[in-house]
Amino acid sequence: MAASTRETIIQLGDDLLRKDGFNAFSYADISKPLGVKNAAVHYHFPSKQDLAETIALWHVDVFERFVQKTASKQPIDRLRTFLNFYHSIHLSGKVCIIGAFATDWHSLNPKVHAKVQAFTESVVSWLSDLVQEGRDLGQIHSKHNPRTTALRILTSIFAATQLARITGDDDFSLVKNSLLDELSN
Amino acid sequence: MAASTRETIIQLGDDLLRKDGFNAFSYADISKPLGVKNAAVHYHFPSKQDLAETIALWHVDVFERFVQKTASKQPIDRLRTFLNFYHSIHLSGKVCIIGAFATDWHSLNPKVHAKVQAFTESVVSWLSDLVQEGRDLGQIHSKHNPRTTALRILTSIFAATQLARITGDDDFSLVKNSLLDELSN
DNA sequence: GTCTATATTCCGATAGAC
DNA sequence: GTCTATCGGAATATAGAC
Numbered sequence: 376m377a378a379s380t381r382e383t384i385i386q387l388g389d390d391l392l393r394k395d396g397f398n399a400f401s402y403a404d405i406s407k408p409l410g411v412k413n414a415a416v417h418y419h420f421p422s423k424q425d426l427a428e429t430i431a432l433w434h435v436d437v438f439e440r441f442v443q444k445t446a447s448k449q450p451i452d453r454l455r456t457f458l459n460f461y462h463s464i465h466l467s468g469k470v471c472i473i474g475a476f477a478t479d480w481h482s483l484n485p486k487v488h489a490k491v492q493a494f495t496e497s498v499v500s501w502l503s504d505l506v507q508e509g510r511d512l513g514q515i516h517s518k519h520n521p522r523t524t525a526l527r528i529l530t531s532i533f534a535a536t537q538l539a540r541i542t543g544d545d546d547f548s549l550v551k552n553s554l555l556d557e558l559s560n
Numbered sequence: 561m562a563a564s565t566r567e568t569i570i571q572l573g574d575d576l577l578r579k580d581g582f583n584a585f586s587y588a589d590i591s592k593p594l595g596v597k598n599a600a601v602h603y604h605f606p607s608k609q610d611l612a613e614t615i616a617l618w619h620v621d622v623f624e625r626f627v628q629k630t631a632s633k634q635p636i637d638r639l640r641t642f643l644n645f646y647h648s649i650h651l652s653g654k655v656c657i658i659g660a661f662a663t664d665w666h667s668l669n670p671k672v673h674a675k676v677q678a679f680t681e682s683v684v685s686w687l688s689d690l691v692q693e694g695r696d697l698g699q700i701h702s703k704h705n706p707r708t709t710a711l712r713i714l715t716s717i718f719a720a721t722q723l724a725r726i727t728g729d730d731d732f733s734l735v736k737n738s739l740l741d742e743l744s745n
Numbered sequence: 746g747t748c749t750a751t752a753t754t755c756c757g758a759t760a761g762a763c
Numbered sequence: 764g765t766c767t768a769t770c771g772g773a774a775t776a777t778a779g780a781c
Contacts, residue, residue: 380765394666395664395666395667396581396582396583396663396664396667397581398581398583398584399583399664399666399667401755401756401757402756402757402758403755403756411765411766411767412766412767412768413756413757414757414758414759414766414767414768414769415765415766415767417757417758417759417766418764418765418766419765421758421759422757422758423757423758470662470663473722473723473726474659474663474719474722475663476726477655477722477723477725477726478581478655478659478660478663478664478722479580479581479584479663480725480726481579481580481584482580482581482584488726491726492726492727495723495726495727496727499727518741518742519738519741519742522734523734523735523738524738526720526723526731526734526735526738527716527735527738527739529719529723530715530716530717530719530720530723530735531712531715531716531719532715533719533723534659534714534715534716534718534719534722535711535715537658537659537662537663537719538658538662538680538711538714538715538718540662540665541658541661541662541665541673541676541677541680542677542680542681542684546711549707549708549711550708550711550712550715553704553708553709553711553712554712556703556704557703557704565747586773586774586775587774587775587776588773588774596747596748596749597748597749597750598774598775599748599749599750599751599775599776599777600747600748600749602748602775602776602777603746603747603748604747606776606777607775607776608775608776746781747780747781748779748780748781749778749779749780749781750777750778750779750780751776751777751778751779752775752776752777752778753774753775753776753777754773754774754775754776755772755773755774755775756771756772756773756774757770757771757772757773758769758770758771758772759768759769759770759771760767760768760769760770761766761767761768761769762765762766762767762768763764763765763766763767
């Protein structure tokens with residue numbers, strides 16, 4: 376099925392947000408590829424905050440599907456899939472949405488904050504469960520409590536998508552591979 | 561000694577850059593506290609890119625002094641001081657300059673990029689040396705190569721300054737303390 | 746050398762056309 | 764329901780006053 380205008384706007388907005396940052400793009404950057412005037416975007420998303428909120432909700436959806444699709448995998452394989460997903464983010468020239476929202480935090484209103492918080496907490500929670508399960512099964516090695524390990528995985532890999540812009544692709548791989556090496560039993 | 565106007569601009573610019581992001585502040589935000597018109601800032605820094613470049617160079621200076629001041633410490637204590645420095649960044653409501661520049665990367669010109677790359681490489685290099693030395697002295701425990709461990713420390717702690725905006729202060733401490741726990745022998 | 750008045754462009758947003 | 768013409772304001776930057 377063809378993507379609706381609304382869906383296309385969300386996609387373009389998400390790309391711009393994660394490539395350039397919330398304050399670096401305008402509605403004109405979204406309307407131009409669509410072949411309409413910038414004001415047309417305001418019909419679908421009255422304010423830029425509304426768009427940001429919808430982008431956050433879209434990530435909730437995507438992650439929910441990711442969770443379901445990987446639910447039957449072994450914990451260590453879920454981790455591998457998670458890290459591969461971040462690798463694709465890096466290769467596409469974007470950064471993780473969590474870091475993008477975090478550095479633009481003070482430009483976003485409370486409604487956006489709430490959605491981003493819910494999304495982030497769901498990722499941390501999912502990772503914590505993965506670590507706990509993996510440890511119970513003897514697949515994952517970690518001396519910290521599950522949430523702490525989850526935070527260490529998440530911070531390292533999402534910062535790697537940022538750092539690699541500065542220091543190069545190799546450093547992304549070093550971070551990614553070291554996480555797997557370290558956590559695998 | 562009283563800070564020069566130029567120095568004050570750099571300070572204000574750095575604060576705004578790390579609190580709100582490069583595209584979220586204007587010269588008016590800098591000129592207002594100084595009691596002058598926004599155009600006055602252009603005399604000191606003709607373009608915003610010039611200001612960004614100078615901010616990057618300022619961080620090179622600060623880090624150089626940090627390195628010298630901590631040179632006589634034991635590796636594990638240097639690490640502790642480094643992580644405490646990031647704690648103060650977090651408490652002041654800012655994020656690490658590396659992450660701030662990284663998410664705004666495509667808004668910055670090649671001259672800024674070069675300065676940020678030099679700064680970042682000096683931090684990674686310093687951390688790598690610290691890890692290597694610490695391991696030789698039996699103070700630091702790490703199964704990866706020094707650069708990889710350095711990258712894991714840096715990514716985790718700078719992302720923690722970002723993540724904690726979303727999930728709260730506790731998570732910053734969890735990351736920070738787990739790094740020390742894990743690396744200390 | 747330092748700052749102000751001003752130009753130009755672009756931004757987010759509203760009102761209203763179709 | 765969808766998009767355009769347009770507004771008010773803010774952004775970066777230049778030219779020139781003091």
